Amino acid sequence: METARFSAIDANSTQYWILLGTLVLGALVGYLAAHHMDVEGHHITGMSNQIVWGFPHVAAVFLIVAASGALNVASISSVFGKVDYKPLARLSALLAIALLVGGLAILVLDLGRPDRLIIAMTVYNFKSIFAWNIFLYVGFIFITAIYLWMMMERKMNRFSKSAGFTAFVWRLILTTGTGSIFGFLVARQAYDAAIMAPLFIIMSFAFGLAVFILVLQASYAWTQRQLGDAILHKLRVLLGVFVASVFYFVLVYHLTNLYATEHHGVERFILVDGGIYTFLFWVVQLLFGCVVPLVLVFMRPFSQSRHMISLASLLVIVGGLAQLYVIIIGGQAYPLVLFPGMEESSSFFDGVVAQYAPSIFEILLGVGGICLSLAIVTVGIAVLEFLPESLSDKALRLESVTP
Amino acid sequence: MRDTPDTTEKISTGRRHFARGVAALGGLAIAPGVFLYHTAGAKPDDQAVSSQQRWGMLVNTNSCHEECDACVTACNEENGVWSLGRPETDAQWIRKLNVRDRQTGHVTSMPMMCQHCEHPPCVDVCPTRASFRREDGIVLVNKHTCIGCRYCMMACPYKARSFIHEPLEDQLPHSPRGKGCVESCTLCVHKVDRGDNTTACAEACAEEGHDALLFGDLNDPESEISKRLEKYGGTQIRADLGLNTGVRYQGI
Numbered sequence: 001m002e003t004a005r006f007s008a009i010d011a012n013s014t015q016y017w018i019l020l021g022t023l024v025l026g027a028l029v030g031y032l033a034a035h036h037m038d039v040e041g042h043h044i045t046g047m048s049n050q051i052v053w054g055f056p057h058v059a060a061v062f063l064i065v066a067a068s069g070a071l072n073v074a075s076i077s078s079v080f081g082k083v084d085y086k087p088l089a090r091l092s093a094l095l096a097i098a099l100l101v102g103g104l105a106i107l108v109l110d111l112g113r114p115d116r117l118i119i120a121m122t123v124y125n126f127k128s129i130f131a132w133n134i135f136l137y138v139g140f141i142f143i144t145a146i147y148l149w150m151m152m153e154r155k156m157n158r159f160s161k162s163a164g165f166t167a168f169v170w171r172l173i174l175t176t177g178t179g180s181i182f183g184f185l186v187a188r189q190a191y192d193a194a195i196m197a198p199l200f201i202i203m204s205f206a207f208g209l210a211v212f213i214l215v216l217q218a219s220y221a222w223t224q225r226q227l228g229d230a231i232l233h234k235l236r237v238l239l240g241v242f243v244a245s246v247f248y249f250v251l252v253y254h255l256t257n258l259y260a261t262e263h264h265g266v267e268r269f270i271l272v273d274g275g276i277y278t279f280l281f282w283v284v285q286l287l288f289g290c291v292v293p294l295v296l297v298f299m300r301p302f303s304q305s306r307h308m309i310s311l312a313s314l315l316v317i318v319g320g321l322a323q324l325y326v327i328i329i330g331g332q333a334y335p336l337v338l339f340p341g342m343e344e345s346s347s348f349f350d351g352v353v354a355q356y357a358p359s360i361f362e363i364l365l366g367v368g369g370i371c372l373s374l375a376i377v378t379v380g381i382a383v384l385e386f387l388p389e390s391l392s393d394k395a396l397r398l399e400s401v402t403p
Numbered sequence: 404m405r406d407t408p409d410t411t412e413k414i415s416t417g418r419r420h421f422a423r424g425v426a427a428l429g430g431l432a433i434a435p436g437v438f439l440y441h442t443a444g445a446k447p448d449d450q451a452v453s454s455q456q457r458w459g460m461l462v463n464t465n466s467c468h469e470e471c472d473a474c475v476t477a478c479n480e481e482n483g484v485w486s487l488g489r490p491e492t493d494a495q496w497i498r499k500l501n502v503r504d505r506q507t508g509h510v511t512s513m514p515m516m517c518q519h520c521e522h523p524p525c526v527d528v529c530p531t532r533a534s535f536r537r538e539d540g541i542v543l544v545n546k547h548t549c550i551g552c553r554y555c556m557m558a559c560p561y562k563a564r565s566f567i568h569e570p571l572e573d574q575l576p577h578s579p580r581g582k583g584c585v586e587s588c589t590l591c592v593h594k595v596d597r598g599d600n601t602t603a604c605a606e607a608c609a610e611e612g613h614d615a616l617l618f619g620d621l622n623d624p625e626s627e628i629s630k631r632l633e634k635y636g637g638t639q640i641r642a643d644l645g646l647n648t649g650v651r652y653q654g655i
């Protein structure tokens with residue numbers, strides 16, 4: 001059935017090695033930053049007993065959420081039977097694995113005791129959604145790898161549909177699990193919302209696709225392979241739909257919170273007087289992360305330009321990081337309420353908005369994780385046959401008519 | 404085969420081994436915390452922690468003075484929780500919380516610490532079971548298995564936990580602490596286990612003559628704490644969360 005010809009990209013160019021070298025260096029610097037944090041202790045970071053999860057978590061959660069979404073393209077072809085997307089399925093699965101590995105690396109390196117990773121892998125508390133997530137993440141990598149193998153090994157092709165289906169279901173559970181990490185924190189006003197899990201699923205669609213589009217465009221442009229308009233514009237419209245859905249869910253989230261009196265404080269904080277969080281919410285997340293990309297992908301003449309599609313994807317990523325920053329860090333900055341309606345004060349920052357600014361080490365760790373993910377993709381497409389030789393309209397149309 | 408003195412000896416040693424084995428297994432079953440007692444050097448091995456007790460505290464905010472922090476100082480000394488001069492990252496097991504009514508301006512002062520919840524969110528979320536609740540109601544962190552993920556800090560409604568942000572020195576043998584792990588009030592478990600029947604904070608409060616803190620067994624109807632609770636009642640902070648806290652407050 002599959003007629004697209006796949007081949008590994010040619011790694012014998014200076015540009016390729018510069019790219020790979022930069023990414024590996026970025027990952028290495030991230031690792032060294034984490035090592036430094038580990039030796040000195042977290043007091044050299046911006047994190048504190050008030051903000052216990054900082055920028056590394058923002059980057060890690062972004063990558064993990066995007067990983068699940070990056071698999072979307074493969075799911076659309078295998079689960080929903082849209083053959084046009086089929087040539088993209090391999091890259092989609094590779095990207096999913098790579099993003100997840102990058103995200104997990106950040107999470108592990110930011111632990112207080114990363115040396116005890118083995119405990120986290122062997123002792124499970126089945127009541128803990130965190131423990132479930134460890135299991136879900138490892139399973140995701142495993143299942144997606146099998147799915148890839150089914151797609152790439154001709155003899156196994158006939159199983160690829162069921163493998164794709166398994167991966168699809170698994171990754172919906174996985175993102176639900178990631179969202180639930182926050183949803184379970186009932187005492188924290190910002191997270192006490194049932195909508196957290198579906199919100200994360202839809203966020204994963206948008207972020208994952210944005211990363212996918214950028215990687216696809218870059219790898220085709222830099223290897224002089226043809227990427228036709230037909231497939232790119234399909235992805236563009238899809239991105240628009242996902243971004244609009246994120247917008248809708250964010251709206252519902254805040255409207256329901258505004259409805260519940262006990263959440264007025266935190267809503268006011270995020271929407272009106274939260275300083276940096278209010279700015280990130282309105283300007284970066286909503287304006288640049290939602291509105292501008294929607295204009296770019298749906299309005300002529302922007303929507304006809306490849307550069308604008310890249311820009312829209314980039315903005316969705318930036319907006320997504322801002323959104324997670326607001327959720328994760330803004331949610332902690334707003335003080336816990338022990339006595340509703342009363343004014344609290346103590347030597348432990350009760351009743352005051354916690355201050356946080358990421359340190360250089362945290363940023364390097366976060367960026368390092370992103371570099372690691374991209375390095376995996378860069379190596380992957382050079383050693384195995386992930387990319388179709390051509391995605392031109394002609395090649396694709398040919399494909400869709402051959403049985 | 405005849406029972407020579409030799410074999411009897413062997414059998415009884417065998418039995419002793421067996422008995423010790425059973426005891427050890429029993430010990431394993433009680434709680435992962437057995438390990439912690441050893442390092443803390445607190446609890447005699449032959450006594451199991453049992454759910455017959457539920458240790459708790461009663462705070463009478465009417466006797467608690469706003470300017471007094473004797474409980475905090477005593478806790479820090481007892482458990483070696485030294486300040487490193489960095490308020491944002493320094494550990495605080497117990498703190499004085501002042502709550503002001505916006506309408507009347509009335510200020511209520513009280514110590515705030517781990518509430519030793521019966522249904523502790525920190526234990527529920529901990530991926531490695533490092534956070535655990537002993538049979539007698541004391542919630543602890545096993546410093547050998549805590550990976551420092553800080554999820555428990557996110558989950559605790561009372562901000563009772565601290566992460567250790569830097570290498571520590573001069574730790575006390577009964578109070579193991581270390582960089583990269585999370586810790587909180589242990590209800591002076593080492594004192595409880597050696598039968599002191601009180602905590603450092605409660606002792607200090609009594610010494611100050613304020614008597615705002617009372618430690619005791621909530622399951623024993625004859626204990627002072629149970630009697631007072633029965634007579635005057637006691638409130639849980641954030642009772643809406645249904646955690647059934649072991650620390651109760653009066654006057655709030």
Ligand code: SF4
Pocket residue numbers: 516517518519520523524525526542558559560561562563564587
């Ligand atoms: S007060 Fe916090 S740390 Fe203590 S048992 Fe309850 S949830 Fe855990």
Ligand code: SF4
Pocket residue numbers: 525528529530531532533534544548549550551552553554555556584585
């Ligand atoms: S920081 Fe330690 S005690 Fe707290 S949830 Fe993580 S592993 Fe458990």
